[in-house]
Amino acid sequence: MASPRRIAVATSSAIIRLSAFMFLRWIPGHHFVPLVFTSLVVYLTSIFSLFKNTAPQEWQTGKPQNPNSRKPVSSRPKSGDSVLKTLLTGLPSAKWPLWTRTTILINIVLALLTVDFLARGYFLYPSENVSFSRIGYVSPTTAKLVFREPHSDRMPMAVMYQEVSGESQDWYEEGIVYKLDNSTDFTATVTIIDLKPATHYRYSLSNNKSGTFTTAPMPGTQEATRLSFVTSSCLKPNFPYNILSHPLRVPGLEQMTSALAKLPKLLRPSFMLFLGDFIYIDVPWRFGSSKAHYRSEYRRIYSSPSWTHGPEENRAIDLPWLHTLDDHEIENDWSQGNKTAPYPAAADPFIHYHVRGNPPIPPSPQAHPDNVTYFAFTHGPASFFMLDTRTYRTEPSSQNPTILGNAQLQSLLTYIATPEPAGTYWKIISSSVPFTKNWHVGTNDTWGGFLDERRTVFEAMWRAERELGIRIVLLSGDRHEFGATRFPDPTLESGPEMLQPNTAGHGVHEFSVGPLSMFYLPIRTYRQTDSEDVAVKYAPTGNSKFGLVEIADDVEVVPGTSVKVRSSALTYSLYVDGEAVWRYRLTVPLDRDDSLHGPVLPPGRVLEDKIADVDWSVVLGSVVGRMPELGKWVVESVSDFYLEVASRVQKAERLD
Template sequence: MASLQRIVAATSSAAIRLAAFVFLRWIPGHHFVPLVFTSLVVYLSSITSLTWGSQPRTRQTNKSQTDKNSRKPVADPAQTGDSVFKTLLGGLPHAKSRWLTYTTVVINIVLTLLCFDFLTRGYLFYPNDDISFSRIGHVSSTTANLVFREPDTAHLPVTVSYQETEENSGSWYEQGMVYSLDNSTDFTVAVTLDNLKPSTSYRYSLSNNRSGTFITSPRPKSPEASRLSFVTSSCLKPNFPYNILSHPLRVPGIEQMTDVLAKLPKLLRPAFMLFLGDFIYIDVPYRFGSSMSHYRSEYRRIYSSPSWSYGSAENRAIDLPWLHTLDDHEIENDWSQGNKTSPYPEAADPFIHYHVAANPPIPSTPFAEPHNVTYFSFTNGPASFFMLDTRTYRTEPAQEHSTILGHAQLQSLLTYISTPEQPGIHWKIVSSSVPFTKNWHVGTTDTWGGFMNERRTVFEAMWRAERDLGVRIILLSGDRHEFGATRFPDPALNLPSNELQPNSPGLGLHEFSVGPLSMFYLPIRTYRQTDNEDVTVKYAPQGNSKFGIIDIVDDLEDVDPSAEAPVPVRSSVLTYSLYVDGAAVWKYRLSVPLDQDPVVHASLSDSAKASRLPSGRVLEDNIPELGLGIAIGAAVGRVPELAKWALGKSQDVYFDLLERLQKAERLS
């Protein structure tokens, strides 16, 4: 029978190895940090006792006999059952070989050191107080927002200049000079380049040797305004999955995205990145503090990543305009305590200086004081955008009067949805840091699933707008480290059950939720359709790097491909392409007819006539549906739901039995 010390040694060794694997390659959760280090202390104590504590203590008079005894095993191998396999994999000492014992001990120590390296190398050795960088944010047809950081006063004042990239004269236009920068903004400043030409490529230059390029958006109603491409994702963490040979601030997902975009035809290059939250992870893998300086240092570390300059000079990620929304890991996990409670004020400071300063303008009707608004609206080509803030104004979820947007933002969103768009704009795109769908059954209350009354109000306004305004509304979200495409059919359509089946294209508001750009994913399947309100179109959980590319263009589209004689109609066509680990795996198409005549309308199905919008359709699908791993993951994903159901049933039985007993007692 194994001794207690051997059981402790084997258990602590298994804890180190399993926790280290999960921490470094699967999920860098903060719970694993104390588990690994505590397990190592327990393991070293028990292995020391087993290896040296049980040796004979009687004094040896014969030196040769002493040397001989020192090489003896502690116990008989036949009694302990020692083997090379058990020693190296189980972490137990070997009775015959000290070398094997030392090797298995070193394995556990090295695994712990790797965890320590992942945890601290970036934090300790890359505070990057002296980082200098520049980036482009929102770009309109005549302006471009530029943010840069310069902590070295020797480079002040900083002159900001720009020129058209195709000009051969070499003439530069000076936008202005920045004379002072200080710690109040972490040495950052935002500058707006103006008087620019639409659909024109520019380069900017700063006198501190920072430079970059950008392209202005097309002039509204111009022929170029019928096309738009952009990329969207969420969630990134440097050097994950962990690689000891990698730079601690390298972001593999950014580099994969850069490679993909560089291969696209010039016409399909995205105009911007719509990044939907969790740009930093202040609490993953471990929160070192909650002060403003801690939050600022996380932004500096991300912007110090070598991945921003990865690839050729013409395709750097830092030259792609990035637009940002706020989510919980930029504050605290599952944050719902408002914008006054600490650490929100400390977290909001760098988010405002690094991101909000370069974001699009606030809505024209914000229903709040402009300086308190952190939701944004803009137009680019054939689409208008409303970027929601689902963290700053939310209250506790799953309550009678819970709000995820707050009154002012909700009214601003409803006004945006109900307002007719200018000619040439056929899409309203609403972005949220968390998914609208309630099909995710773990952490549901942290999404719109915890605010169902407000979701219903928003959806009713969207369905009404699609019926009355001749536009199509698309929902974009992130947060879940998985991809889920969901549609929300308008109840007024009274769709038959065959058009509400899971994993089917069709009618309805469409949501595309994607992430992470570079982070962990869960092999446990937690997304599934449970009713006819949220209809699954596609679910793809695998992949440490996932992003979507949205391309909108005028084209001929069969408005009802299922008809016996499909009729091509000039339409604004949106194609969503999902990329997983650098490869395109799924494509989906939606359209808005632009010149639908009575003959074409008569050829549509009844549901298509009622909606005035054609059904979505899958163009490409390379995502596996079946497999043992997927089946196991789906089964494990249902454990929390089944446990909740069992607990509810147990409570029902208990209270029913109690009521029966009380009734019997009253009768007696």
Template sequence: MVSLRSVVAISSTAIRLTALILLRWIPGQPFGPLVFTSLVVYLSSLFPLIREEQSDETRREKGRPRPTKSKPASDSAKPADSALKTLLTGVPSARSPLWTWTTVIINVVLALLTLDFLIRGFVLYPTTHATFARIGYISPTTANLVFREPDLARLPLVVSYQDIASQSPEKWVEEGIIYKLDNSTDFTATVTLKNLKPSTHYRYALSNNQSGTFLTAPKPGSPEANRLSFVTSSCLKPNFPYNLLRHPLRVPGIEQMTEALAKLPALLRPSFMLFLGDFIYIDVPIRFGLSMSHYRSEYRRIYSSPSWNSGAPDHRAIDLPWIHTLDDHEIQNDWAKGNKTAPYPAAADPFIHYHVKGNPPVPKTPFAPSDNVTYFAFNHGPASFFMLDTRTYRTEPSHENSTILGHAQLQSLLTYISTPEPPGTLWKIISSSVPFTKNWHVGTADTWGGFTNERTKVFEAMWHAERTLNLRIILLSGDRHEFAATRFPDPALALPQSQLQPNTPGRGLHEFCVGPLSMFYLPVRTYRQTDYEDVLVKYVPEGNSKFGLINIAEEVEDLEPKSSAPVPVRNSVLTYSLYVDGAVVWKYRLFVPLDRDEAGLASLSDYERALRLPPGRVVEDQIVDHWGAVVGDAAGRIPEVFKSVVEMGIGYYDYLTDRVQRA
């Protein structure tokens, strides 16, 4: 039978361990209830144990002989030992009531901090009166303005804009007047600012005192269209890691990103944020409901964060255009039940009003009714973009006919991949909320690794496009709270195994998966290369805040810098810079040569055409592996080893059963 002392020690340890994990490491669903359950067990066992300890101490005192002068040191040492044991285990000591109550207070305070983390933002900031305005998709002549105004006394709302360079009060242009806002859209609306000039800084203003700035996209074919800078990330949760003194809606990662971007030279300032899902966490660390109002309130809380306006007035995060894709935590963890099953309809409502309405247009050939499409396509400078929705149309993974895109979206993507781009557009950038690589060995089925047949079909189209369209395809993804760069070599290259080893830059389609912008990360390493199809370029799991800065510009580069006679070549160069906790830690470059004759392209073999794109190159690497990497890698292999042991045991059991039946 378990003694009271053991129950108190175990429950006290559980309070401290689970509270630490929840508040500083992983805000998972089980940990909050475990803290409070352990506290109930601890307190209900503590007081009977205190009475028992006091009774035992009283009996010992009555039967103890009078101490002699030769033993003072021994008696004085016991209370100190008891105090340390009490503080560490939570077990009370009749000799040290001060330390007994100190350890009780520690455990109660940890539970109160847990409660504060779970409910302070939800209870104190319902944000029903939240007001904000932000810019979404921008083109050379338009900009989508999304705003919310629940105070109907401020209607009608007048929306205006002006060229910042003019600085003249009479130069304001009235775009429109909003006469009606209601609960059907959660009091949000989207207005498209039109008749803008390319590559021009504008200021917008609403009559409810909301205002901001933005820069329009360059005109195709102009010198400004040769370059582009933007940022990408995924996954954010306010006030994590938890800080009692921090505003519960502050998002540390947004503030770190804003500070880092403000230090960049003007040419490298990003034109937009490509945010790849998990903008809200409806189910982490606790789900308060499944109704549409609960989903709406989570969006309002994020947009009510003071982090959007942190930093210098001319570098606010709210002034950076954000473009969004959908992922599982905006619906439910690992969602794969389509767009009709609850809670998807309730989850989709605020995503449409807050994000889709401000997003780019749907592809020219969506292969579905355009009012039912949540995947997007657009051009900006030297790149074209296709933003996938890998949640709305997917089926259950790991079946022969599983689909992550659905038929209409897959056909639209394949059409996009095979369509030539206009002159000057040298990069096709395809974004997915989940990784393409199957190198992640935890949650693999939730990624493209659970839809390998469809992945193969898409990759074959991409490899063919790179050989024939004089451009390069880049894959961007999120979801994982880690960074990984992976390349997928074209089989036509027939690369030797020496060029397919882990941690090697080189040729192939490249994927950059990054996250979280502000959330937990796993010290357990779950990403490993297991074959020569998905080649590990770089893996960085550490960091509560990670984002990628992508810069495309024309430069003259020596594509073979180690050769005896390097030849400078004019290229369109894509530089990927990984930021971890606000600092650049890794840079990688990819090239599209510009000075080359395409006249004889049709006569080349697949191998010769595939070789036209130079290998990638690491230009900066400040990541240093330490002993934690070895431990993390070993811990990450435990589930795989356990699975292998179970499968081996089942196989051995089947073998023995078969032998018995034969006998």
């Protein structure tokens, strides 16, 4: 029978290895950190206790003792001792002293790697002196330039620009920034104006920072019939962990850059719609909640070498980024409003680094402009409304809970009901958290926890699609998984076959994707449970996922006929770890002849699918994904049984 000390050694060793692996390669949760180090203390204490009470001379010298000498029975090699057993269990072996030292070293190294991932980037790269520049929102005649320059000897800062392919190579001065200070963390935003639509430009700052951008097309032009952009959420440097990697490297950002560089020039994206969790203040460890802590996280991300990965003409830093706020930029599952700490500290760098470079607020914000963090803009054939589902929300369990707040809700409803000008066929609404309730873990943190407000928004969307002849598409992030869902209009008749899971069809569509570079969970938590949220496609696997959205005029044949009609087509391409694996198409007929199209918009259809629906990992993940529901059912069943028994006992006592 194994001694308690040997059990402690084997158990603590197993916990160290499993926890470190999960922390470094699977999910960097803060719970694993104390688990690794507590287990290491138990392991080292227990194993040295074994050394002390067995054969000290042998452990100290590493040489077998004289076979004729007497030694304690407990120090004799076990009959089952082997190199493999020692390496796998972490148990010491008198027969294999070298491999015993090796297995101890393995556990110590795993703890050191945990420390490295946890602290190297934070302590060795404070990035206080980082200088960078990036492009934010771009309109037909303007471009927002966000930059940071902490070195006073490089001030004042001149902002220059020129056409890249124009006949004139003259540089034009937009303006001069004379001072930057700590009030904005040494950042500034300059709007370059009087630009030409659909034109490629180069900008240059007097501190030698430079980049390129392309202005949006003017509405009504041929260029305005086409649009391409990317969307994703959630990034964390150096995950999965690689000891040889730069601690601020973002692998998913590089994979995206390489994938986009392979596209034809016509399909290169105009911007990135990034839907939250740009930083993870609380993963893997919250070092503080002050304004300085939040600022340092933004600086570290912008210090990443991944921004300039690849050829100069395809750098990620030159892609305009538009940002939405989510919980890990504040605190996990945040729902305490914009006055409670740490929100004010978290909002400070988000405003300076991101809001200043974002699109304008909606024409009807329903609130004072200084208190608005939701945005609206039009680019080519689509208009956009970027929601803020964190700042104004209340607890889902509160009375009349809201995820948007009244002002933002009314502004969104006004946007949905407003007809778009000619040439704009799509309303695209972005949310940091999914609209669908098909995710069965953390549902209350999504729109699934605010179903009354969701219903109000959906009714407005269905009405707009019926009456305005425009198509509404929802984009979201947060889940570290991909899920495509459609929400059929209940006022329109849909046959049972149109409500089956994993089918293309009618309805407002949502594409939820993430992470751009972070962990994913192989546990399947997404599935359809009713006919309100119809599952189209689910893809949880992949540390890097993003969606490429392409909109362009097309000519299609009406199903069942030979008639060709013009349409505006939206194609959503899902990229996993740098490869396109799934493509889906939606269309808006440009000829609204009901005799050809019927009274509803055409159904969506799958163009390409390389994702396996059934394999052992899917089956196992689905079973594990149902465990929380099973546990809840068991608890509720036991509770109901107990209450029933107690009620009967109480009734029997009254009768007695």
